[in-house]
Amino acid sequence: MPEITASAVKALRERTGLPMMDCKRALEEAGGDPEKAIEILRKSGQKVMEKRAGRETAFGRIGLYSDPDRTALVELFCESAPVAKAEDFVKLVGELARQLALGPGASTAEELLDQPSSEPGKKLRDLYEETINRIREAFRIGRLLRVEGKCGAYLHHDGSKAAVVQVEGDDLQVAREIAMHVVAMRPTALRREDLDPALVEKEREILTEATRKEGKPENLIPKIVEGRLKDFYSQHCLVDQPFVKDPKKTVGKVAEEAGLKLVRYWYWEVGKE
Template identity: 50%
Template sequence: MTAITAGAVKALREKTGLPMMECKKALTESSGDEEKAILWLRENGKVKQLNRTDRTTEFGRVGIYTDGEKGAMVEFKCESAPVTQLEEFIALADDLAKVYAETPSVTSAEELLAQPSTIKPGSTLGDLKDDMFNRIREVFNVGRMVRVEGATGGYSHNSSTVSGVLVEVEGNNAEAVKDVAMHIAAMSPSVLSKDDIDAALVEKERSILKAAAMNEDSSKPENIIDKMVEGRLRNFYAQVALLEQPFVKEPKQTVSKYAEENGVKIKSFTHWVIGDDAAPSEEASEG
């Protein structure tokens, strides 16, 4: 039997976009010959995207699943905006999230696609993805994935900006948690609390505010200037820290206060925007 090298499997996977095990099986069936392996895959209905590495998936949807005890969020990407509105695309994005939430052993997109679908018995998630490619002729990719063990809530925004939010909490108030998730989608905080902001960044802002306050009135005692600065820092905190932000539905109270009044403690959040995955994803949690 011809030995199948990891390099050969990788090369075939890059050409076909298929899972590693599918590529290894094809090479094994073809005695290691790549062209014969591709032919074998085509004859068995497996090859879906030969020579399509130049095609980008800049659009997509964020599938979200929560059940009160756990939650997950999966980014499912495609080539064009209209496809994101198809019922089958939406259903598969949500199914990816559900299966990921319910299968802790899964650690990669490849492993996730190999799992059975919950919306079409007898088919894997990868089968559904491949079937869509065959009919729609667009490349589909699974992007970022996150799973949370514990009470969660989520929100998917699919208007001019497509984004998804998953919030981990303590407490049981689904409506309040969804409100917080919607706030995150609208206001894009970077961190959970002001304590999570980089100390050097805070000191830099403090110095700028102090210089500005002294220029306004240099006759004020330094302790008064310092109090003014600390007061103004609250506006800075509210720009980046979720718990310090005025709640969008009731700006007179902070998100922290809103959550507290509704029996919820926010532990962490993840916020993704489709198209920003070149930058680090926003994942904020308790320090």
Template identity: 50%
Template sequence: MAGISAAAVKSLREKTGLPMMECKKALVETSGDEEGAIRWLRENGVAIEGKRQDRVTEFGRFGVFADFENGVGAMVELKCESASVTQLEDFILLAEDMAKVLAEGPGAATPEELLAQPSTIKPGTTLGELKLDLFNRVREVFNIGRMIRIDAPTGGYSHNSSTVAGVLIEVEGGDSETAKDVSMHIAAMRPSALNVDELDPKVVENERSILTEAARNEGKPDKIIEKMVEGRLRNFYAESVLLEQPFVKDDKQSVGNYAKEKGMKVKRFVHWQLGEGDQSEG
């Protein structure tokens, strides 16, 4: 250890963010070779990470990237062990970088394929190496959950408060600001379908049965029950269907009318909530 200078240890620490003693040990193991020490630290981190893969990762956030002009967007769910880590700047940047690489790169069918691709925020480093470097600093396991890429004009929004949500929408026409507004609406109002036709028929039929029974209990004659039920179903649609919901920024018009006014057609949306295995999509 006597042959390793304080300056060398400091330089390695600045590059890796790891504790001084770990940096010194790595330099000793590699005879003072800084690049070799970085590799040694990563390899050592892989070994430690491998022993912790059974840990639960129930927290996290969504990296969302939407490029309206170039017609591509992506969303990646990055999970971790504790709520505090989700607020770390490096964790946020990693999630965002993953989404950007997924959108702008060749695409990826698996987390492994995505992690093998180059980072856009640290040249010469893959996403996997960036993820491992962060693990070495905070000693928490990170897992990639769901991921999606849309090759079309998109809007997106990541809502990271007490309830973490990520939204990505595919649109036609309009502009990026309108697409983002609709994405924010989805995160807030959580529609279950894009339009009435895409609602689960069983759900609609169940609601119809409930409304019909309620009308009968009110003593309404059979000849007007059907009209009453159809009228009340519109309220149900306004709660469940994106294009029928009152727009959060102007509840005097529906989301569908707002989009139409802006010359935009919403073709598809994906809404994920952290910790929910299934996605809302319309």
């Protein structure tokens, strides 16, 4: 058996990011051949994945990629909070989002993993398995979103929340600020007509009963209730909410002044559909 030098072990560790002893054992098993050693390490990692399959993956983060023509979000889960903040994990979810946006698209995690990564000669699946092998936790890809066209997008600093606002218009900076607003205020719907009618009717009934108890004239109650529903709409509807950066204006007014038409929005929070 050829001598396994410290420099060979170090070189393999730099390529794989795995512990020195794992790299040394793999090189010994491979007779000093680094390519065979990498394959041995990959198979070892797959065994780890199989053992950890089924473990709860309650933590994670969202990856975001956005440019003027397309935007993508990817949700990636892991087993523990520290891993969700780890550099390798953050890099991986960013890679997934980038390829989802720039590639042909994907409707499932498997479709996405079979696509190329930014590293020459490697698929996303290779990066995914290599990262699992280094971190030794179970991973799971959750939701995927790809939006064609102009959007404002915002990812919270810890990767736990994100929003995408699809627009017609050119001021994508304001569109991004509206996406930040969505993350902060979590509206229920874009406009009043998008709200669940049952939710609105329930609120109307509550307000009607409260107004009646105040002793208001019966014939005026419907008009009073409709006026009071404005507060309800300002809580639930994005266009009616006071804009977080300028509460004197509604989000709808801010968009209008920026020459934007709000088409649709998405709000994600890790683990909450």
